[in-house]
Amino acid sequence: SLSILSEVFLAICSNNCTHLLLEKPVLLFCCQSLSYYLVKTRCKSGNLGLDEALGHFDSVIQMKPIPSIWAINHLFGALSKMNQCSTVVSMYKQMLACVGLHPEVHTLSVVINCLCRMNRVDLGFSVLATILKHGLQPNAYTLNALLHGVCKYRSLSEAMELLQKIEEKGLACCEITYATIINGLCRAGKTCMALEILEQMYEDGRFKPDPQCYNPIIDRLCKERRTDEALTLFRDMINKNVAPDIVSYTSLIYGLCNMGLWTRALALFEMMNKKGRKPDVVTFNSIISAACKSGKWEEAVRLFRNMIDCGAFPNIVTFNSVLDALCKEGKTAEALNLMEEILCHSAQWKEATRLFNRMLDEGIAPDVVTFNTVIHALCKERRAEEALSVLELMSQRGMRLNIFTYNSLIYGMCLTDQWAEATRLFDEMVVQGVLPDIITLTILLDALFQGGMPEEAHKVVEARVKYGMELSKITCSMLIDGYCIRGKMDKAKKVIDLMVIKDHVPDIASCYKALVNGYMQAKRISEALRLVEEMIEKGVMPDLETLKALRDLRPKRHVVSAE
Missing domain, CATH: 1.25.40.10 (Tetratricopeptide repeat domain)
Structure with missing residues (x-):
């Protein structure tokens, strides 16, 4: 370390032996110590970049003689935290080719962890075999990494078998070992087995369960809506002097909220605050x-x-x-x-x-x-x-407006009699590629007709047909009714003609009926009759109500039979 290097330097200077600094062994020691200190400091800084790490690695493996493995360990650890698992594995392969650079348990444990995170548990076991082959003893970190990989990417039965072998051989394990298995069991929905492992830990007495052992079970019980059991386990946890952490509280609060138990959730939330969580x-x-x-x-x-x-x-x-x-x-x-x-x-x-x-x-x-x-x-x-x-702000933020945005705005403009703004928004939404739906048309057409603007309503329909949008039964009837009420029968007829040409009539019988009724109300009986004949020619039969109304309004000799 730097402190050792400083002591050596001061000892040399205080004894008037500065010439020793030029001696190769001393110089090499100083260079290696400085290199190790630099690597260690940069790895712990939290802002080590990938390129910088690769540069340090190349420098370390090229030094002669080969320096301590601990510089490599720091680099592996930092890269693993950066989720650069493939880089760690690649460096490990290069390291094996370096004569005199021997990995130790910590080095190999980080490699195993990276391999397991890459879903290469098989290679992780190969590295474990290397550890045992060299007479090294795997530590808890080594085995936990393997156990986590097996739980996540292989079968739960394999994980349980591995745990059994670890216990039988008396290999190093810790609370995290059991927490890993408990988490795997809970993810598989085997809550009862997870509870058995927890109880086994207490019976064994070697390891006291911590919150990481309890949390997966509490979380799973809450997700299974077994909130009462989760609360019982939570109380048992406290009674056994295991302090719940933020995950314990959050899981329970979520479970209570999910069950609609708002008051109990709030009480637990307040308790959490009082406990300093x-x-x-x-x-x-x-x-x-x-x-x-x-x-x-x-x-x-x-x-x-x-x-x-x-x-x-x-x-x-x-x-x-x-x-x-x-x-x-x-x-x-x-x-x-x-x-x-x-x-x-x-x-x-x-x-x-x-x-x-x-x-x-x-x-x-x-x-x-x-x-x-x-x-x-x-x-x-x-x-x-x-x-x-708010709309302007959305535009400034570069947000794409959707059908709900436009429908709300068009509705708001119509409520405040801002017809021009409503139609402008309609035109804008079409240009922006947001197709109007039945709600858009119903809101806009109803408002325009109520505002005495049938021409604007017609333009809206024409625009919809122009862009190949289908018209609904409600839209057609609303437009035709609007014209008929105002006696604009020619306009109403043009609407039907337009729809027939474009083949956009979802219910032509309803549209014809609305137009026939309009002609009758305007006392234009002959035109109503011609329209009925047109309907029949197109294979659309008028209903009895329409025929009876026509019979009552015209001379007997012209009555179309309703029988």
Whole structure:
């Protein structure tokens, strides 16, 4: 280490033996020590890059004589944490070709861990054979890595067999060994066997179970909706002086929330805080989501504020849960206040808040669901201008608007009699490749006819047909009825002709009936009759109601038989 190197250097200088620094053995010792210290420091820094690590490795294996294996160990450990498993295995192969560089148990254990994480458990066992062949003793880390690999990529029976061999041969193991097996059993749904392993640990007495042994079982019981059993195990854990950690609490809180046991979940959440266990984003999301589903929006907002104060920064799931709950309760003002803490505002909105800036720093941004929730709530309350401000913000964020966004906005514009803006949005959505659906057409056509704008309604239908979009029964009937009510029979007839030409009529009988009724109401009986004859020619039979109405309005000799 550097301290040893410093002591050697000071001893040489204090004894007036500086000439020794030029001696090759001393010089080599100094170089090797400096190299080892540099590698160790960089590996522990947390910002070691892959290229830098490769450079250090090349330098170490080229040194003559070969330095201590510990420089290699530090590099392997750092690269393993960086998830560069294939790089570690490649370096290991190069290392084997270096004369005089002998790996020890720690080196080989890291290699085994990397191989198992690469789903090469078979090669992991080969390296274990190398350890035993050289008379080395595998440690708990070695065996745990293999056990984890077998549990994850092979069968559970193989993992149990391996554990049995480890116990029979008296090989090194620890709490993590049993926690690995328990986790594997729980993932396979074998909760009873996991409980047996836990009990076996207490009976054996060598290892005291820690939270990592309890947590997989508690989590599995909660997912199986066996919350009472999970709570019993949780209490047993405390009674045996095993302090629950954040995972223990979070699993139970999730289980209680999933069962709709909001009050008990909140009590456990408060207990967690009192015990000094700091909730994380997963814990908060579970409890906040449960509060929202229970209609406790005030409690949800309180927990949301608490979450920020605790430094557990909310993610998009949190935002959507709270905003959706507020908007469903009609608390648009509260939702907007919350949005001011989340969203960066446009020129009409306030300046970006501290929370939004931090949100961006964390790489979390509101998604289209968040925006749609707020836009829909604003439009329902006729706050169209603010809804358009949110729309502008979505555009600034580069978000692609979907059918829900446009439908909400068109509805909002129609509610506030902004017909031009509603049709502009319709044109925009078509250009953007967002195809209008039945809801879009129903909202827009109904509003345009009520606003006395049948021509605009006709343009909307023409645009839909032009872009090859099919028309629904409701759309056709609404458009024809709108013209007929205003006595614009020629326009109504053109609509049917347009639909027939484009083959976009889902229910031509209903459309013809609406037009016939329009002619009759306008006392244009002869045209109504011609239309009925046209229907029959096209193989569309008028219903009895239409024929009887015609019979009552025209001379007997012209009556079409309804019999």
